[in-house]
Amino acid sequence: MSKKVGILRFLGTNCDQDVWRAVENVELQPEWLWYQDHFSESDYCAFVLPGGFSYGDYLRCGAMAAKMPVMKSLSEAVNKGKPVLGICNGFQILCESGLLPGALIRNHNRHFIDEWVDLDLVSANKYWAGELNECSIPIAHGEGRYYVNEDELKKMEDNGQIWWRYRHNPNGSVSNIAGVMNHKKNVAALMPHPERAMFDWMGSQNGRIFFESLLR
Amino acid sequence: MMDLNKKLEHYRINRQEYSKIKELLGREPEGLEWALFSALWSEHCSYKSSRVHLKKFYNKNSRVLEAFGENAGVIDLGQGERVAFKMESHNHPSFIEPYQGAATGVGGILRDIFTMGARPVALANYLCFGEPEAERMPHLVEGVVGGISGYGNCVGVPNITGQTEFDKSYNGNILVNAFALGLFEKGEKIFNSKARGVGNFVVYVGAKTGKDGVHGASMASESFDDDSESKRPNVQVGDPFYEKLLIESCIEVMAQDLVVAIQDMGAAGLTSSSFEMASKGGVGLKLRLDRVPARDSSITPEEILLSESQERMLLICEPQNYKALLDIFKKWNLDAEVIGEVISEKQVQLYWKDELLTQLDPDLLVENAPQYERSYLPWTKEHKDESWTKGLPSVPSVTEKLMSVLKDVRGTSREWIFRQYDQRVGARTARDCSDSVGVIVLPQTQRALGIVLGHRPYITQWDAAEGAKDAILYPALELSAKGFLPMAVTDCLNYGNPEKSEIMSEFVAAVENISAACKALDTPVISGNVSFYNETQGQNIISTPATGVVGLKEDIKNIPRDCFVKASSQIYLLRLPQLHISGQTALQQKRNVTGHGKIEVNACAQFVKQVREMSQLPGVEATKVCGKLGLAYTLSRMCTTKLGFRAEKGLFLGEEESNAHWFTENLYEVIFVLEKDSAENFAKSWANLRNSESTDKLWRMGEVTEGEVSFSGEAHINVEQLLTAYNEGWRQNFESLA
Numbered sequence: 036m037s038k039k040v041g042i043l044r045f046l047g048t049n050c051d052q053d054v055w056r057a058v059e060n061v062e063l064q065p066e067w068l069w070y071q072d073h074f075s076e077s078d079y080c081a082f083v084l085p086g087g088f089s090y091g092d093y094l095r096c097g098a099m100a101a102k103m104p105v106m107k108s109l110s111e112a113v114n115k116g117k118p119v120l121g122i123c124n125g126f127q128i129l130c131e132s133g134l135l136p137g138a139l140i141r142n143h144n145r146h147f148i149d150e151w152v153d154l155d156l157v158s159a160n161k162y163w164a165g166e167l168n169e170c171s172i173p174i175a176h177g178e179g180r181y182y183v184n185e186d187e188l189k190k191m192e193d194n195g196q197i198w199w200r201y202r203h204n205p206n207g208s209v210s211n212i213a214g215v216m217n218h219k220k221n222v223a224a225l226m227p228h229p230e231r232a233m234f235d236w237m238g239s240q241n242g243r244i245f246f247e248s249l250l251r
Numbered sequence: 252m253m254d255l256n257k258k259l260e261h262y263r264i265n266r267q268e269y270s271k272i273k274e275l276l277g278r279e280p281e282g283l284e285w286a287l288f289s290a291l292w293s294e295h296c297s298y299k300s301s302r303v304h305l306k307k308f309y310n311k312n313s314r315v316l317e318a319f320g321e322n323a324g325v326i327d328l329g330q331g332e333r334v335a336f337k338m339e340s341h342n343h344p345s346f347i348e349p350y351q352g353a354a355t356g357v358g359g360i361l362r363d364i365f366t367m368g369a370r371p372v373a374l375a376n377y378l379c380f381g382e383p384e385a386e387r388m389p390h391l392v393e394g395v396v397g398g399i400s401g402y403g404n405c406v407g408v409p410n411i412t413g414q415t416e417f418d419k420s421y422n423g424n425i426l427v428n429a430f431a432l433g434l435f436e437k438g439e440k441i442f443n444s445k446a447r448g449v450g451n452f453v454v455y456v457g458a459k460t461g462k463d464g465v466h467g468a469s470m471a472s473e474s475f476d477d478d479s480e481s482k483r484p485n486v487q488v489g490d491p492f493y494e495k496l497l498i499e500s501c502i503e504v505m506a507q508d509l510v511v512a513i514q515d516m517g518a519a520g521l522t523s524s525s526f527e528m529a530s531k532g533g534v535g536l537k538l539r540l541d542r543v544p545a546r547d548s549s550i551t552p553e554e555i556l557l558s559e560s561q562e563r564m565l566l567i568c569e570p571q572n573y574k575a576l577l578d579i580f581k582k583w584n585l586d587a588e589v590i591g592e593v594i595s596e597k598q599v600q601l602y603w604k605d606e607l608l609t610q611l612d613p614d615l616l617v618e619n620a621p622q623y624e625r626s627y628l629p630w631t632k633e634h635k636d637e638s639w640t641k642g643l644p645s646v647p648s649v650t651e652k653l654m655s656v657l658k659d660v661r662g663t664s665r666e667w668i669f670r671q672y673d674q675r676v677g678a679r680t681a682r683d684c685s686d687s688v689g690v691i692v693l694p695q696t697q698r699a700l701g702i703v704l705g706h707r708p709y710i711t712q713w714d715a716a717e718g719a720k721d722a723i724l725y726p727a728l729e730l731s732a733k734g735f736l737p738m739a740v741t742d743c744l745n746y747g748n749p750e751k752s753e754i755m756s757e758f759v760a761a762v763e764n765i766s767a768a769c770k771a772l773d774t775p776v777i778s779g780n781v782s783f784y785n786e787t788q789g790q791n792i793i794s795t796p797a798t799g800v801v802g803l804k805e806d807i808k809n810i811p812r813d814c815f816v817k818a819s820s821q822i823y824l825l826r827l828p829q830l831h832i833s834g835q836t837a838l839q840q841k842r843n844v845t846g847h848g849k850i851e852v853n854a855c856a857q858f859v860k861q862v863r864e865m866s867q868l869p870g871v872e873a874t875k876v877c878g879k880l881g882l883a884y885t886l887s888r889m890c891t892t893k894l895g896f897r898a899e900k901g902l903f904l905g906e907e908e909s910n911a912h913w914f915t916e917n918l919y920e921v922i923f924v925l926e927k928d929s930a931e932n933f934a935k936s937w938a939n940l941r942n943s944e945s946t947d948k949l950w951r952m953g954e955v956t957e958g959e960v961s962f963s964g965e966a967h968i969n970v971e972q973l974l975t976a977y978n979e980g981w982r983q984n985f986e987s988l989a
Contacts, residue, residue, distance in 0.1 A: 046584055047492050049407025053678035056694070086676075088405040091492025147400050147671045175404070175673040228675070236681045236692060236807045 040249070041068045041079045043109065043125070045100040049087035050122065050230065057230035058083070061246040070103040076112035081162065081249050084125025086175075086228060096139060096178045097127030106132055113222055118162035118249070121224030123176055126214075129224050135217055136191060137183035139226070143207030147177040151238065152227055153202040154213050158195035160223045165248035170241035172232040174205060174213075179226040181208040181215070194218060199225055262289035268621055275615050283601065283609045286553045287616055290519035291526060294783055297620035300749040301781040304762045309770040314738060315777055320531075321443050322363040322515065323433070324777025326739045328803055330696050331437030335369040338377070338430040338704075338743040338799045340782035345427040348486040349394025353427050354402035355489040355561055360431040361406060362515035365498050366564070368442040368505045369433025372677055373691055374403050376413040376429055377704045377743065377797040378668075381422030383660055383984040391425055393988050398489075399429070400671040405491035406498065409680055410672035412689030414704045414797075417660045418838075420712075423787030428743040430704060430799045436695055442505055444514040444524075446532035446567050446593055451511055453525070453536055453591035454573070456580055457497055457563035461546035463487045464520070464559025493562040500583035501564060507579070509572045516563040522556045524565045526599055530617035535598040538591035540608070552603050567593060626752045630760035635714035637847045643833055643911035650966040652914060653883050654976045661835050662880050663980025667988070685891075686813045687875060688733045688802075699804040701735040703727075707879065708793040709835055713844040715757040717830060719764035719796055720850040721918065724859070725876065726800040727772055731863035732874040732921050733810050735802030740769055742779040742798045747791030749783045757794040765796060771856035774800065809867055811924075815894040816872040820955040821930040822886075822896060823923040824877075824903055825865070825937070827858045827947040834916035835879045850918065857942055862921055864940050870929020877920035883913035883962060885922065887973050895960040895970040896953055903950035913962055924955065 040058045044051050044067050051067075058065040068074050068082070090099035100106070106128075113119060113134055121129040129135040142148055156168045164170075183191065188210060191197055198214035206226075214225030229242030253261065259269060262285050272280050272288055280288060294300060310318040316333060317325040323337035341356025357374065364371045376399055381388050403410050408431070435441060446453075464487040504510055512532065514524045521543065529536045540552045546560075568576050573589070580587045594600070600610040646652040656662045669684035681699060682690035688701045705726035711718025727737040742765065747754040769776055785792045804810065832846025866874050877885045886896055904912055925933050930951070937949045960968040 047405070047495055049405075049495065049676055050678075053676070056678065087407060088492060088495070091405060091490070091495075093492065147404055147673070149670055149672060149674050173675050175675060177404075231675045231678050231680075233678070237675075237678070 037078060037080045039064045039066050039079045041066055041074060041082045043068045043082065043084045043105055045070045045089035045103060047087055047089045047091055048085055048124070050085040050228065051087070053230045054083050054085040054122070057233055057246055060233060061243065061250065063246065063249060068105055070100070070105050072105055073108045076108065076115055076117050079117065081118040081120070082109060082112060084121040084128055086123030086125060089124055089128065095131070097124060097131040100128045101132035110134065116219065116221050119222045120163050122228055122230070123226055126224035126226055127178065129222060134222050135215055135224055136187055137181055137215065139178050140180045140182055141178050142180050148205055149173065149175040150205065152205055154199040154227065155202055157197040157200055160198055160216055160220060163223050163248060164245045165251065167244050171239050172227040172229055172242050174227045176226055180206045181212040183209060191215065198223055258285065262286065263293065264289055268292060271621060275619055283553055283556065284611065286557055287522055287611065290522045290557055291616040292620050295518050296523050298781055299621045300623050300625050300783060301758070302622050303624055304759055307762055307766055308776040309766045310775045310777060312773055312775050315775050316441065318775060318777040322366045324739065324741065325367065325441055326777060332693055332696060333435040333441070334432055334700065334801065335364050335367045336430065336432040336741055336799065336801060337363050337778035338428055338741045338797065339363065339780040340743050340745060341427045341429065342425065342745065342782055342785055344486045345395055346391070346425050349391045350398040351486055351488050353395040353398030355487050356427055356429045357399055357402040358489045358491065358494050358561055359517050360429040361408060361494065362517065364431045364433035365501055366442070366513055366515045367433065368440055369435050370502055371408045371431050371433045371498065372679060373432040373689065373702060374408050374410045374430065375689060375702055375704050375799065376410065378413065379416045379418065379421045379426035379708065379795060381425065382417060382419050385422040389985050389987045392985065395425070395427055396668050396671055402489055402491040404673040406495045407676045409674050409676050410669065410684065411674055411680055411691060412684055412702050412704060413669065415665050415668060416708055418708055418793060420793045423790060424785045424792050426745050426785070426792070426795055428745070428797045430741065432702065432801065434693065440505065442510065442513050444512050444528050444531055446512050446528040446534050446536060448511055448567070448569060449534070449593050449595045451567050451569055451593045452573055452589045453538060453593065454566050454568055454576065454587050455543055455563065455590045456566065456585055456587040458490065458493055458560055459544040459546040460550065460555055460558045460563070461560045462550060462554050462558060465554050465557045487559050487561050489561045496583045496585055497562055497564060500580050500585055503579050504576050507575065509568055509576045511567040511569060513564060513566040516565060518559065520556065520558045520560070521565070526613040526616050528565065528567070529599050530613035533597065535594040535596045535600065536591055537594050537600045537602065539602045541604050542588055542590045544586060544588055552601070552608055625749050625755045627755035627759045628752065630716045630756060636843065636845050643836060643915055645909040645911050646914065649883065649910050649913060649962050650968055653887065653966065656836065656839060656880050656884050656914065657887060657973065657976040658980035658983060659839050660984040661839060662884055663984065664978050666978065667981045681807055682810065687729050688735065690810065692807055697807060699807045699810065701730050701733060701802040701804065703729045703800050705798045705800060706796055708795050709838055709844050710832070711795065712793045713832060713846060715760040715794055716764045717850055719761040720768045720852055722796050722798045723765055723768035723772065723800065724850065724855045725878070726798060727774065727859050728862060728919055728921065729876045730800060730802035731859045732866050732876050734863060734866045735804045736863065737772055737774045737800050737802045737859065740774050740776045740798055740800050742776060742796055744779065744781045745785050745792065745795040745797065746783050747786045754791060754794070761794065761796045768852045771852040772859060811866055811871050811874040813875055814873060814889050814891045815896065815924060815955045818894055818955050818957045819927055820872055821925045821927060821951055822898065822953045822955065823925060823933065823949055824952045825921045825923060825947060825949050826917060827854065827919050827945070828917065829855065830918040832916050834881065836881060836914040854945065855919065857945060858919065858947060861940055865923065865937060868933055868936050870926040870933060871923055872926055873924040875922045877917070877922060879916065881914040881916050882920070887977065890970050890973060893958060893970055895956040895958045897956050897961050898953035900963040902952050910965060
C-alpha cells in the first residue's frame, strides 16, 4: 500500500507545513497537491486538507477553495472511498464543497478563539484517530460554530456521523459538535488541530494518533 | 503658486532644513523634490533627533550578523540556525483607526523580517492603553486586539507573548508596538537591500499603489491635536491574505537565489525604498513611475512616490532571472512589474512616461538628512523621588487588598486579549501567551527559543534611568528563570516631543542605561525603532522604551512551569536587593510611585546567570520572577492549576514587618518551587553557585497547598475565589466588550 499522503494547498492555507511535519513524524510520506492541479487518487493512501485562511476567508470561509480544480480530483478520490481528513479551514472547505453536511459559522462570541479543548469521541472513524476515546487538542478559529438543522442532525446521529463533541462548548456549535463524517465515513473533519498536539512540549501528544492510525 | 511659508508648512520642513536643502542642491528645491525631502527627512524616516544617541548602543558581539544597517537585526544561534527580529511602533495610526492601524503594524514588521530572507515564526505585542473609562478606550482596545488578531492569524504567524499596560498618560495616545521574529534554517541565505549590478531590473511586486497613507511618515512625526480625526484617510488598509502570498513567494524567489537585493515599501513607500536601496548600494536607479501598478488612473507621480499602500516589495534582479522570478510570482497569483533599472551614475532618475521629472543623488536624501543634537540634561539622582523610606502603610486586610489588586485593570488576566490570537500556528509553540516566556522550538535542532517583551512604564515614570535598566534586566531575568541564555535585544522607544529638553533628557538616559544593561549581559541591541511626538494637546505619554529580549536554551526539557505543580512542594524566595518601590500598588491607590535604591547592572547580570543555573537544578518544578504588584499577586498568579499556597512572612522578613510588604515591589526577586525531597539540596546548591560577593539571599517562604491560600495565617482564601477575581476583573473593567 502507498504511504503517500496528499496535502492540499490553496492560496492562504497556513497550516500546510505543520501537517507536512506531522505526517512525516509518523513515517508516512507527505506530498503537496497544488490547488490548480489534478491528481490521480491511486497514488495516495489518504488526503489532508489543512487549516488556514484560504483566499483570506473572503466571501465565506472555504467557499473559494471549494471551487478550485484540485477539488474535482478530491471528489473522485472520495467516491472511490479514499480517506480524507479536514482540519479547521479544511473542514470549512469540505462543507462548502458538499463533501460533508452542515456549515461552519461565526463563533457565538464573535471573536477568534485560541484554546485547548477536551473532546469526547462519539463514533469512531477507522482511518483517523481510531479507538482514541477522548483527547485534549487546541482550537484556533473565528468561524467554527457547526450548524445543521434538526432533521439533518437526527439523520447524522442515527447514521453515526458525529465524530467528536466538545466537553465544554467553546463556540456555540450545535449539539457541541467538534467533528463530523460523511455518510460513508471516509471523509472526516474537525475544527481542533491534531497537528498542534504531536509532542509533550506542545502540551499534549494526543494529536499523533490521528495520523498514526492510517498505518494500521 | 503656493508661497514659501505655506509650502514649508505643507511639507513639514522647517526654515533651517530648507536652507540645508538649498545648500545641498545649490538651488531652490523644485516640484517633486519638496515631497521627497519632506518624506525622507521626516523624523520617522531619518531618525534626525535620535541618530546621534542610537550610535551609543552596545550593538556588537560575535553572534551579531546584522545590526541596524538593514530592515532587521540578525544573530547566529550556532548549528546553522539564525534569527532575525525587530520591534516597531504603529502608535499614531492605531489611535486614529485602531483595527487597521494595528493590523498594518503587524504587516509592516513581518515584511521587515521576510525581506531579510527569514521565515517569520513568531509575533509579540507591547500595548499601552489609557484608563478603561477614558473616551474611546474600550473601542481602541477592541480595535487594536482585533486588528492584530485579524492580521496575524490570517498570515499564519503565531502571537506567542506580549505585555499590556494601562495608564492615564496613554488616554490620548495609545502605544501599539509589534515584534516579529524570523528563522533562517541551515543553508538559507541572508538578503540585504543594497541595489547593485548596472543593467539589473528594478521589480515591483505586490498590491497595487493607491492614494492611501500619502504623507503617513510625516504624520507620524508630529503631535496630535484636535484635528487627529481628520487624519483618518492617512491610515492604510491591510490585506493579510496578500501578505501571506508575498511571504511565500518572496521566500521562494530568495531560496532560488533569483534576487540581488530586496526591500519592502514601508514608511514613505516607494520613495524611501528606492532611495535607500540606491544609497546603500552606491548606485543609481532609473525609475518609470508610470509603470508602477496603480489602483486608480488619476494618481499623480507625487502620490505614487509617497503612497503607503501596504503589501508591496521592491526588488532588484538580473535580467536573465526575470522570467523565473515572474513564474514564481504568477504561481502565487501575484503581479510583478519591471519599473526601472540600475544605472552607474549615482542618481535616482524619476520618469513619467518619457519625461524626466527630477533626478537626485540618493545620498542627499538618505545620508545627508539632518541630525539634531537636541538639548538635554545629564540624568542625575535628583530626578527621582526617594521620599519613600517607610514603605506602604499597613493594609487593613490582606484578603481584600489582594482581591482588589487581582480585579484591577493593572492586575487582571489578559486572557480576553490573547485568546483572540492564534498562538500555535506553525506547530512550533512550546509556551504561549499564558506563560511569562513565549517559547518556540527550532525544528532542525530541537532547541528552544524564548521571547519576552519588557519595560514597566511606572518604573520609568519614577526614574528614567532605572526604568531603562529594568527594561532589559527584567525580561532577561524572566528568560533565565526558565533556563534561557539571553542573546540579543530589540527596542521600540516611544517618547513625547523631542524638542522639549525634559523629554530628550529621559530619552538619552534610556539609551545610555539600556546600553549599559545590554553590555553587562552581553546582549547587543540589534534592531529597533524610535517613535517621537507621542503627545496629545501638550500632554506627553510616560516615556516608554519597550524592549524585546530573545534567549536560547539548548534543549526543550526542564523548562520550569509558571504555575504550581503539586501540593506540599516547597516555595523559596531568592532576592537580590536593588530597588524597593511602591510600584503599581501605589498607582492602584491613586498615589505616586516612590521608592529607593539603584540597579547595579553588573551585579544583576551575575544574578541573571546564577538564576539560570538554579532553574536547571534537580527538583525545580516552577519559577516566577516577582513583578508588578508584589509578592502576593505573583504567588496568586501561580495558582492556575487550582493549587494554593501557604506563605509565611516570618520566614524571610520578620513577623513584626508590615503586611504591606506583600504588595510592594522589590527588584529583584525570583520564586522557585521545589519538589519536597529536592528542597534541601537546592538550598545547598545555591550556596555553591552564588558569587561570594553577591548580596543575594535565599529563604524558604512557604509551601504549595491543595487549594487554600494564606499569608502568615492572616488571610484564608479559597483558590477558586482568587481565580474568579483574576479572571473576571477584565469584564468588570470593560463591560461593553463581548
